[in-house]
Amino acid sequence: xxxxxxxxxxxxxxxxxxxxxxxxxxxxxxxxxxxxxxxxxxxxxxxxxxxxxxxxxxxxxxxxxxxxxxxxxxxxxxxxxxxxxxxxxxxxxxxxxxxxxxxxxxxxxxxxxxxxxxxxxxxxxxxxxxxxxxxxxxxxxxxxxxxxxxxxxxxxxxxxxxxxxxxxxxxxxxxxxxxxxxxxxxxxxxxxxxxxxxxxxxxxxxxxxxxxxxxxxxxxxxxxxxxxxxxxxxxxxxxxxxxxxxxxxxxxxxxxxxxxxxxxxxxxxxxxxxxxxxxxxxxxxxx
Numbered sequence: 001x002x003x004x005x006x007x008x009x010x011x012x013x014x015x016x017x018x019x020x021x022x023x024x025x026x027x028x029x030x031x032x033x034x035x036x037x038x039x040x041x042x043x044x045x046x047x048x049x050x051x052x053x054x055x056x057x058x059x060x061x062x063x064x065x066x067x068x069x070x071x072x073x074x075x076x077x078x079x080x081x082x083x084x085x086x087x088x089x090x091x092x093x094x095x096x097x098x099x100x101x102x103x104x105x106x107x108x109x110x111x112x113x114x115x116x117x118x119x120x121x122x123x124x125x126x127x128x129x130x131x132x133x134x135x136x137x138x139x140x141x142x143x144x145x146x147x148x149x150x151x152x153x154x155x156x157x158x159x160x161x162x163x164x165x166x167x168x169x170x171x172x173x174x175x176x177x178x179x180x181x182x183x184x185x186x187x188x189x190x191x192x193x194x195x196x197x198x199x200x201x202x203x204x205x206x207x208x209x210x211x212x213x214x215x216x217x218x219x220x221x222x223x224x225x226x227x228x229x230x231x232x233x234x235x236x237x238x239x240x241x242x243x244x245x246x247x248x249x250x251x252x253x254x255x256x257x258x259x260x261x262x263x264x265x266x267x268x269x270x271x272x273x274x275x276x277x278x279x280x281x282x283x284x285x286x287x
Contacts, residue, residue: 003238010235014228014247019254021224022092023262024216025084031204031213034084039196040214041080044221045229046185046192053182060175060183067171072184075164076225077191079157086157089150091264096255097136097274098154100248103281104129105162106241114166116241121283129280136273158248165241168233177233181226249281 028037060068087095104126110116133155172180204210236244252274256266266274 007235007239007243010231011243011247012250014231014235015250016254017224017228017231018247019096019251020258021220021228022083022087022096022255023258024220024224025087026092026262027216028213028220029084029087031207031209031211032217033199034081034088035195036199036201037084037213037217038081039192039199040217041084041221041225042076042185042188042192043196044218045225046189048222048226049182049185053178056176056179056182057186059179064172064175065183065187067167068180068183069187071164071167071172071180072187074160074167076184076229077188078160080225081195082153082157082160086150086153090154091259091266092262093252093256093259093264093266094136094151094270095154096252097270097277098133098151099158099161100252100277100281101129101133101155102158102161102165102248103245105159106165106245109159109162110166110241113163114170116166125280125283127280128283129277132273132276132278132280134273135276136270162245165236165245168236169241172233173237177230177237180233181229184229185226246281249278252278 025037028040032040083095107116107122108126136151168180205214232244232247235247
């Protein structure tokens with residue numbers, strides 16, 4: 001498969017996988033706390049990746065492990081808990097739309113911290129994207145102010161993703177995607193176990209509701225995190241950071257249809273805010 005075809009194939013596959021992640025988080029929260037959910041997501045992914053990628057760890061040079069640890073923190077650990085906490089108050093559809101700020105954050109962080117240049121149209125895109133975010137979060141009387149604060153957690157997570165994309169492109173481009181992904185979760189396994197067992201998980205783990213929720217998170221961990229991260233790191237390496245993060249164009253569309261099936265409905269103002277964000281993302285990625 002030619003590089004261009006592979007780029008777009010990975011982009012579509014990732015949008016389908018990650019677009020489904022938000023509804024899986026929502027279902028997982030029915031029987032798990034946000035901290036249990038985030039920790040289990042990391043643990044399931046770690047165990048899966050150790051099975052398929054343990055040998056690939058030998059390809060990571062000693063000096064690269066510090067970069068693996070940093071990308072694990074920003075690309076997985078922090079966002080896993082932020083999204084779980086946010087979805088206790090914010091719909092899965094809104095979370096997916098706010099996550100589409102990742103390309104904009106990738107652009108300005110790349111400029112500010114990694115020396116990437118951008119055009120005037122891209123700067124305008126960032127401003128428009130921020131305007132759409134403001135509309136989406138502060139949408140009059142449709143949401144409580146408490147929910148607005150939780151929505152900000154999703155924005156922080158998108159900043160973490162943007163930092164991660166730039167770090168991988170700059171520091172780990174010569175490392176195979178499976179090695180990066182497996183290394184990330186080897187680093188995170190022990191911290192995730194600490195978080196999990198600091199909750200009341202052992203008390204509730206035998207409850208049918210908890211076990212049912214764990215099935216959703218196992219799917220999320222193996223497919224939505226493990227396999228998806230391998231595909232994403234490959235996409236970063238064969239394309240640009242901004243193109244790779246543009247998967248968030250399509251994620252809200254997939255998440256929105258899952259939300260409709262689960263009786264989530266966006267207000268007209270939220271639709272408008274989402275549209276404004278996507279215009280901003282488009283301008284930021286326009287060549």
